[in-house]
Amino acid sequence: MDFILFFLFQILAFFLPAYLIGSIPNAVWIGKVFYGKDIRNEGSRNAGATNTIRVLGLKPGLCVLALDLLKGILPLALMSIYFHYPSQLDPTWNALDVEVKDFYTFFAYYAYYFHAFFVAIGTVLGHVFPIYVGFHGGKGVATLVGVLIMLYPQVFLIVAGVFFGVFFLSRYVSLSSMIAAISLPLLQFAFFQFDKLPLLIFAILIAIFVPLTHIKNIKRLIHSEEPKFVFKKHSTHDQPRP
Numbered sequence: 001m002d003f004i005l006f007f008l009f010q011i012l013a014f015f016l017p018a019y020l021i022g023s024i025p026n027a028v029w030i031g032k033v034f035y036g037k038d039i040r041n042e043g044s045r046n047a048g049a050t051n052t053i054r055v056l057g058l059k060p061g062l063c064v065l066a067l068d069l070l071k072g073i074l075p076l077a078l079m080s081i082y083f084h085y086p087s088q089l090d091p092t093w094n095a096l097d098v099e100v101k102d103f104y105t106f107f108a109y110y111a112y113y114f115h116a117f118f119v120a121i122g123t124v125l126g127h128v129f130p131i132y133v134g135f136h137g138g139k140g141v142a143t144l145v146g147v148l149i150m151l152y153p154q155v156f157l158i159v160a161g162v163f164f165g166v167f168f169l170s171r172y173v174s175l176s177s178m179i180a181a182i183s184l185p186l187l188q189f190a191f192f193q194f195d196k197l198p199l200l201i202f203a204i205l206i207a208i209f210v211p212l213t214h215i216k217n218i219k220r221l222i223h224s225e226e227p228k229f230v231f232k233k234h235s236t237h238d239q240p241r242p
Contacts, residue, residue: 010115011114011115011118014075014079014115014118014119014122015118015119015121015122016122017075017122018075018118018119018120018121018122018123018126019122019123019125019126019131020126020131021071021074021075021123021126022071022072022075022122022123022124022125022126022127022130022143023126023127023129023130023131023132023137024067024071024126024130024132025047025130025132025133025137026063026064026067026068026071027039027047027048027049027051027052027064027068027138028040028047028130028133028137030052030056030060030063030064031052031055031056031060034060035056035060037055037056039051039052039055039056040136042055043055044227046138046139047133047136047137047138048064048068048138048139048141048142049061049062049064049065049068049142050173050229051138052064054227054229064142065142068127068138068142068143068146069142069143069145069146069149070146071123071126071127071143071146072120072123072124072142072143072144072145072146072147072148072149072150073146073147073149073150074146075119075120075122075123076116076119076120076123076147076150076151077150079115079116079119080112080150083111083112083115110197110198113197113198113199114198116150116151116198116199117198117199117201117202120147120151120202121202121205123143123146123147124140124143124144124147124209127140127143128140128213139177139210139213139214140209140210140213141177141210144181144206144210148184151199151202152184152188152199152203154191155184155187155188155191158183158187159180159183159184159187160180162176162179162180162183163176163177163179163180164176166179166180167229170228171228171229171230172221172226172228172229173229174214174217174218174221174226175217175221175226177210177214178210178211178214178217178218181206181207181209181210181211182207182210182211184203184206184207185200185203185204185206185207188200188203
């Protein structure tokens with residue numbers, strides 16, 4: 001029981017800092033501080049990089065994109081340093097090949113992945129429901145990309161290829177994001193099966209979560225009202241206020 005309590009305490013200790021980092025509303029703060037605008041009241045009203053590019057221009061949008069990506073990477077990178085991963089784990093170990101009779105042994109082998117699971121969830125929830133700005137944030141796609149880079153490096157390039165392939169054909173960021181998210185658990189299962197079960201569970205949650213945060217986009221896509229993304233270097237608002 002002491003082991004379980006310690007394990008739960010550690011999860012909470014990692015989840016809360018990840019949530020606070022994920023809550024940093026880059027799009028909102030950049031819009032307010034440098035342009036005098038709340039991005040949540042402009043364009044699609046989404047506090048993310050795509051809407052920032054549409055409303056404020058390419059430069060602030062790319063800045064938001066980079067910072068949101070960093071939010072997904074940083075908590076997991078810090079956790080990896082704490083666990084000294086992968087030196088404390090045997091990357092060839094597969095739970096399916098071992099008859100796990102000892103509950104504690106199971107969690108000891110999976111400790112890194114269970115922690116990563118909750119750190120990733122905390123980071124993404126922080127982006128979508130940021131505590132600093134009234135729990136009204138973005139859809140979490142850019143932050144999820146940062147998480148994917150850390151947790152699924154083997155399949156990340158394939159998922160990115162799915163995203164850009166759909167985007168090239170449709171010019172819809174929302175559709176590209178949803179199809180890429182849905183492809184993640186399929187690719188994870190196809191390439192790695194169940195050897196890292198918490199990561200497969202998280203991939204399935206991503207495939208469900210991303211479409212749920214795009215309900216309005218889905219409705220606009222059905223009615224052919226979703227705006228296609230067009231790159232533009234300047235916007236009517238793309239000048240910081242004095």
